[in-house]
Amino acid sequence: MDSTKASRHFAEELDTLKKRVVEMGRLVEERIQLAVHALIDRNLGETRTVVEGDTEIDQLQVEVDDRCFTLLALHQPMAIDLRSLVAAVKINSDLERVGDLAVNIAEATQRYLSHPRLPSLVDIPRMAELPLAMLHDALQSFISNNVALAQSVLDRDDTLDELKMEVFRDLLSYMLHDARTIEAALNLVLVSRHLERVGDHATNIAEDVIFIVAARDVRHVAAPPLTEARAH
Amino acid sequence: MDSTKASRHFAEELDTLKKRVVEMGRLVEERIQLAVHALIDRNLGETRTVVEGDTEIDQLQVEVDDRCFTLLALHQPMAIDLRSLVAAVKINSDLERVGDLAVNIAEATQRYLSHPRLPSLVDIPRMAELPLAMLHDALQSFISNNVALAQSVLDRDDTLDELKMEVFRDLLSYMLHDARTIEAALNLVLVSRHLERVGDHATNIAEDVIFIVAARDVRHVAAPPLTEARAH
Numbered sequence: 001m002d003s004t005k006a007s008r009h010f011a012e013e014l015d016t017l018k019k020r021v022v023e024m025g026r027l028v029e030e031r032i033q034l035a036v037h038a039l040i041d042r043n044l045g046e047t048r049t050v051v052e053g054d055t056e057i058d059q060l061q062v063e064v065d066d067r068c069f070t071l072l073a074l075h076q077p078m079a080i081d082l083r084s085l086v087a088a089v090k091i092n093s094d095l096e097r098v099g100d101l102a103v104n105i106a107e108a109t110q111r112y113l114s115h116p117r118l119p120s121l122v123d124i125p126r127m128a129e130l131p132l133a134m135l136h137d138a139l140q141s142f143i144s145n146n147v148a149l150a151q152s153v154l155d156r157d158d159t160l161d162e163l164k165m166e167v168f169r170d171l172l173s174y175m176l177h178d179a180r181t182i183e184a185a186l187n188l189v190l191v192s193r194h195l196e197r198v199g200d201h202a203t204n205i206a207e208d209v210i211f212i213v214a215a216r217d218v219r220h221v222a223a224p225p226l227t228e229a230r231a232h
Numbered sequence: 233m234d235s236t237k238a239s240r241h242f243a244e245e246l247d248t249l250k251k252r253v254v255e256m257g258r259l260v261e262e263r264i265q266l267a268v269h270a271l272i273d274r275n276l277g278e279t280r281t282v283v284e285g286d287t288e289i290d291q292l293q294v295e296v297d298d299r300c301f302t303l304l305a306l307h308q309p310m311a312i313d314l315r316s317l318v319a320a321v322k323i324n325s326d327l328e329r330v331g332d333l334a335v336n337i338a339e340a341t342q343r344y345l346s347h348p349r350l351p352s353l354v355d356i357p358r359m360a361e362l363p364l365a366m367l368h369d370a371l372q373s374f375i376s377n378n379v380a381l382a383q384s385v386l387d388r389d390d391t392l393d394e395l396k397m398e399v400f401r402d403l404l405s406y407m408l409h410d411a412r413t414i415e416a417a418l419n420l421v422l423v424s425r426h427l428e429r430v431g432d433h434a435t436n437i438a439e440d441v442i443f444i445v446a447a448r449d450v451r452h453v454a455a456p457p458l459t460e461a462r463a464h
Contacts, residue, residue, distance in 0.1 A: 068318075069314065069315065069318070072304075072314055072318070073310055073311070073314055076308040078305055079305070082301065082304055082305055083301065086300075086301070086304070086318055086321050089318050089321075089322065090321065090322055090325060093322060093436070172414070172415065172418065175407070175411075175414050175418075176411060176414060179407075179408060179411055182404070182407050182408060182414070183404065186404065186407075186418075186421070189418070189421075190425075193422075193425065204325070
């Protein structure tokens with residue numbers, strides 16, 4: 001394979017890989033949505049669906065890691081391509097954890113539903129939208145190397161933190177006014193912390209995207225030219 | 233540089249890198265220990281030390297990432313060496329999050345100390361020892377490619393989970409018996425969740441070590457021989 005062909009082949013493979021990462025993101029987003037829907041809808045069946053897991057996500061996770069290591073080993077990429085592949089391994093791992101958080105939310109929902117009903121879910125339904133939008137945009141910024149979009153994900157972290165504290169205050173207020181709400185409210189505190197962590201993972205991904213793109217001009221100076229390295 | 237020299241140089245660099253990762257682990261372990269000590273000792277000054285952060289950890293994190301990407305770009309390693317380097321980037325990221333968790337524990341401790349004292353810290357001091365030992369052993373397993381030690385970290389996750397539930401039950405019992413304990417107890421619930429997450433990161437690291445070593449015979453078959461790849 002000459003260097004131009006090798007280079008085009010690599011670019012195609014990297015593009016496919018990124019699409020698979022985004023597909024993995026779509027699947028775990030759906031799990032979070034289902035877990036939150038189960039909470040709002042008081043739907044035990046849906047919590048069980050989430051807790052049982054999703055073999056499609058497990059398979060995709062193995063596939064993405066395989067693609068990354070194969071591309072790293074066979075093409076020996078440099079600079080932005082190298083950083084993109086290492087970031088893909090990290091993002092894959094972040095997405096797996098988001099899948100775990102969907103299970104955590106579903107389990108907290110099961111415990112929540114076993115206690116007397118609270119007057120409301122406070123701001124949890126609204127809070128849930130934010131980390132999902134952050135996760136979605138973080139993955140879009142990854143596929144398009146869009147630093148501005150990645151930065152907008154980081155900027156939303158403060159709003160998520162404020163919502164989390166508001167939810168905490170409201171739930172605390174339930175507990176202080178009526179001890180019979182303590183167990184249900186405690187499980188909603190845990191749900192809000194799991195949602196916060198979905199936002200943390202979106203932030204990790206956005207930071208990786210900024211590193212992929214922004215380090216381009218700083219670090220690849222010492223490395224051999226791109227096509228030469230790929231042609232081996 | 234001939235291939236033997238290049239190979240020896242790479243092995244030395246990888247060894248130095250691994251030692252820096254373990255040093256980073258030692259520093260974040262110390263932060264968790266200090267945060268837990270501040271809680272046990274009701275020491276606000278120590279919580280502030282943790283919250284202010286540690287520039288040494290920040291610098292080490294950048295240094296470790298730099299070392300990984302430089303080694304990946306210049307030596308284009310294969311198989312177990314490639315997996316070790318990508319794992320080092322992931323482990324570096326896990327350790328950074330453990331540093332963040334030390335800050336979270338210190339902040340929860342500050343809020344805890346602003347409320348009336350609880351009868352006891354329940355089993356939190358004992359619970360704190362487990363994730364720290366897991367983290368320590370996970371890093372030891374990384375430096376020595378010790379799969380059995382990594383597996384022993386994974387095996388301890390269930391015990392940590394049981395301790396977490398025991399702590400939760402005891403704190404809930406305080407809250408149900410005396411509403412004046414609710415705010416202090418809630419902050420201890422959060423501390424116990426942060427400690428659980430330290431264990432999660434230790435588990436991530438142990439899983440990476442198992443992947444580094446166990447994938448050796450499965451995946452490197454398709455890759456070119458080690459010294460040839462390094463000699464470029």
